[in-house]
Amino acid sequence: MDLSGVAQWVGSRRAGHSLPQHLYLSPDAFDFDLAAIFGTSWLLAGFTAEVKQPGDYLSFMVGRWPVIVVRGRDGVLRAFHNSCRHRGSILCKPGAGHAPRLTCPYHRWSYGLDGRLLAAGRMPDDFDKTDYGLKPVHLETIAGAIFVSLAQVPPDISILRRDLTPLLEPHNLERAKVAHKSVLVEYANWKLVVENGRECYHCASGHPELARTFPVGATQYFDLEAAAARLFTERMEAIGLPAGPVGEDWWQAVRFALNDGNVAMTTSGQFAVKKLMVEAGGGDAGSLRWAVEPNNFCHSTSDYTFAFNAMPVSPGETHVVSTWLVHEDAVEGVDYDIDELTHLWTQTNLQDKVFAEDNQVGVWSPGYTPGPYSPTAESLTLRFVDWYCARASEYLARVPV
Ligand code: FES
């Protein structure tokens, strides 16, 4: 990877402005992002609700890197590089599944759910299986959310654990199930997809469904300074739902009030799921927005949690993985209707796909120069871009260019 161009582009970034053109376009910048950002961060991999039983697994790609999360016979969740120790084939194709063992489809080497190599046919007598277990990936769970890190030494996750847990735990994600999961292909660089997802400057005109319940005009709602926000926070704390805000430069969480008269992020503003995940206050609990750099945000309301992950595929392609979680006892067709549950975020994602793709096309223009973010309406986008540049600079300082 030639880092000299990337170093120059990162170094030339103007404060408060969008990124230099080539950071959105170039294959070198994409390779750099995988190594410097996705290879060094904690990434939301999914939820414990997706891998409840021993043998349940989640297989997914982080850029070009295949990863598997699997629950062992001992009930412990582990993550591994999804790459056979024989000649490197993936063991499981991307997606969710269940297997008593992880058996490579190529030459049938077979691994236990704890990653140990159990069987390898026709290998010599002195072949030592203990040398060929699957290579581990760091994994942590926090209140039902699974995080993985491909870094040799991952960032400290203790403050995320300490400060997110009291906000997220009341949403009972450990007792959730996946009601729906979708993958939306967007022909835009992952950073443009994330930048778009971090601001609501475009929401009033761009997302009529979302704008009904979501306070699209809020300025820096994360800072919760307004009197109404303080009242909301006090009301939440009185019913045992801490509101924050909490965070570090790479994650933020806050519970905020939905527009008056709404209790859920649905097209009607009313619950899409009868069986609630949060009973406190009759479920009138706003939305807990939690977001983890580089590529994730979630909204947890009383009736469901929505998770958004922008997965980088190539310089100009990103897969948006969306997950809707509901109470594990909620029955489809009785307690909720899938179309009603998913409509708002599906529409919002489709609208955002157009914004991100149009953004990508325009960034290719020789007339593109980085433009200024609104300090209020795009404060979280600016935080993301500042965080990106800081992590990029740290990486460049460590790795000789
Ligand atoms: S590559 Fe997996 S058994 Fe050969």
Ligand SMILES: [Fe+2]
């Ligand atoms: Fe949007």
